[in-house]
Amino acid sequence: MRVGEEAETRRGTLRTGSVLPATEYPTSTVQIFRYSAATWNTHRIHYDKDYAVAEGYPDVLVQSHLHGALLARYCTDWIGANGRLLELGLRVRRFAIAGETLTVLGTVKAVEHLDDAHAAIALELIETRGSDGETCATATARIEIPPDWLASAPTDETPNAGKTAA
Amino acid sequence: MAIDEALIEALEAERGVEHVEELGEISAVLIRRYAAAIGETSPLYSDSAYARAQGHADVVAPPNFIAAVINWGPGAPYERLREDGTEADTHLPGVPAKGVRVMGGGEEMSFKRPVVAGTVVTRTTTLADVSERESSQGPMLVVHYSDRYRDAAGESLLETVRTVLLR
Numbered sequence: 001m002r003v004g005e006e007a008e009t010r011r012g013t014l015r016t017g018s019v020l021p022a023t024e025y026p027t028s029t030v031q032i033f034r035y036s037a038a039t040w041n042t043h044r045i046h047y048d049k050d051y052a053v054a055e056g057y058p059d060v061l062v063q064s065h066l067h068g069a070l071l072a073r074y075c076t077d078w079i080g081a082n083g084r085l086l087e088l089g090l091r092v093r094r095f096a097i098a099g100e101t102l103t104v105l106g107t108v109k110a111v112e113h114l115d116d117a118h119a120a121i122a123l124e125l126i127e128t129r130g131s132d133g134e135t136c137a138t139a140t141a142r143i144e145i146p147p148d149w150l151a152s153a154p155t156d157e158t159p160n161a162g163k164t165a166a
Numbered sequence: 167m168a169i170d171e172a173l174i175e176a177l178e179a180e181r182g183v184e185h186v187e188e189l190g191e192i193s194a195v196l197i198r199r200y201a202a203a204i205g206e207t208s209p210l211y212s213d214s215a216y217a218r219a220q221g222h223a224d225v226v227a228p229p230n231f232i233a234a235v236i237n238w239g240p241g242a243p244y245e246r247l248r249e250d251g252t253e254a255d256t257h258l259p260g261v262p263a264k265g266v267r268v269m270g271g272g273e274e275m276s277f278k279r280p281v282v283a284g285t286v287v288t289r290t291t292t293l294a295d296v297s298e299r300e301s302s303q304g305p306m307l308v309v310h311y312s313d314r315y316r317d318a319a320g321e322s323l324l325e326t327v328r329t330v331l332l333r
Contacts, residue, residue: 025205034203038196041236043268044251051250064270065234069204072229076208081220084277085229091272091329 007082007146014121015151020078020106024130025070027062029098035066052097059097067092067102067137071125074104075141082149086120087142094129094136101130106141111150119147168266169298169305169333177309180260180293187289189238189315194283196235197227204228217282224283232281232315233273233326258311258330259293271308271329278322286318294327307332 036046044051045061052060068090075085096102110122125139194214201211209216210226217225242253246263254263261268281287294310308331315324 031203031205034199038199038203039235040238040241042241042247042251042253043236048251063234064272065230066204068230068273068275069228069234073204073206076229087274087276088229089272089274092270 006080007149010149011146012148012151014108014111014145014149016108016111018108018151020108020123022103022105023074023077025073025102025104027066027096027098027100027102029060032060032062032066032098035063035069039063039065041065057095057097059099062096062098062100062102062136064090064092064137067096067127068139070102071104071127071137071139071141074106074125075123075143078106079143079145082146083144085141085143088139089141090137090139092137094134096129096136100136102136103128103130109140113147113150117147118144119150120144169307173262173266173332174296174298174307176262177260177293177296177307181295182292183259185259185291187238187291189232189235189287189289192227192232192281192283192285192287194225197225197231197283200231200234201228214283222280222282227281227283229277230273230275232287232324233275233313233328257291259291260309261330261332266332269331269333271331273329274327276325278324279317281315281323285323287323288316288318290314290316301333303333305333 032046041063046063047060049060071090072085072088104125104127106123106125108121109124112120114120121143123141123143125141126135127137129136198212206228210220211228212225214224237253246254248264250267252268292312294312297308299306299308308329311328313326316322
């Protein structure tokens with residue numbers, strides 16, 4: 001696995017304002033159908049194009065939970081076995097239709113030095129659709145990270161410094 | 167159309183009422199299908215041997231899996247489905263069977279423990295609050311539901327607050 005490698009390359013690099021690599025997630029009608037099937041989601045907006053058009057959309061829509069799944073995946077792919085996704089707060093802003101490629105980008109908004117063995121970052125995530133670059137979903141994530149990934153010792157730059165681990 | 171005093175009263179009457187549901191055992195095949203649907207490639211979600219080597223009892227569910235399943239039962243009879251295809255009585259206490267359009271508005275999730283295949287899950291749902299908002303398509307109600315998911319030992323797995331939009 002690449003766990004050691006990631007820990008090595010990220011050591012000492014993360015601070016408020018750090019931008020994580022963007023990741024693209026393609027979507028499709030088949031994916032949206034399978035997601036509805038796997039979650040027993042019977043809402044017609046996700047599989048009945050005539051219904052979606054009558055509702056004013058160009059095609060069937062990506063489920064809000066699928067947006068959430070992709071944003072969660074962005075976090076878990078990035079942290080791997082080095083840490084843990086603690087919290088994810090999702091807001092769906094605009095629809096995405098089948099076939100859109102969704103791009104997720106994460107920015108570190110705050111760092112938390114919990115103790116010598118524990119640290120966390122607060123990430124702001126933005127998910128945009130490829131057709132016009134509009135934002136479809138935003139999220140905040142809290143991820144436990146190896147403390148030595150942080151760029152420096154505790155400083156005043158941590159707006160969330162008073163927040164403690166659950 | 168559907169946003170009226172009677173609906174607001176029905177929702178207000180649900181405020182704080184706890185609905186406890188046994189969701190049953192989370193099976194490995196449900197986890198694997200969910201992981202496949204979202205395009206997951208990590209073997210943690212599909213390969214039992216790999217998951218065990220990582221210290222888990224079996225494959226692990228992707229973080230928002232148990233929050234994403236709309237219905238854990240067989241589904242309502244067709245005559246009880248709403249026009250939009252959603253079911254009349256699942257997971258939306260206070261929302262009537264017909265005449266309301268339901269949209270997801272987002273969710274706050276706090277992941278307490280990994281959910282592994284074989285876990286028996288109980289969910290407690292509570293309507294936290296209701297508020298009215300004007301949207302471009304007329305009046306809308308914003309409802310927050312709290313969901314607490316626990317395993318058979320009572321340990322917390324996941325806590326969420328869902329935002330549901332009604333119009």
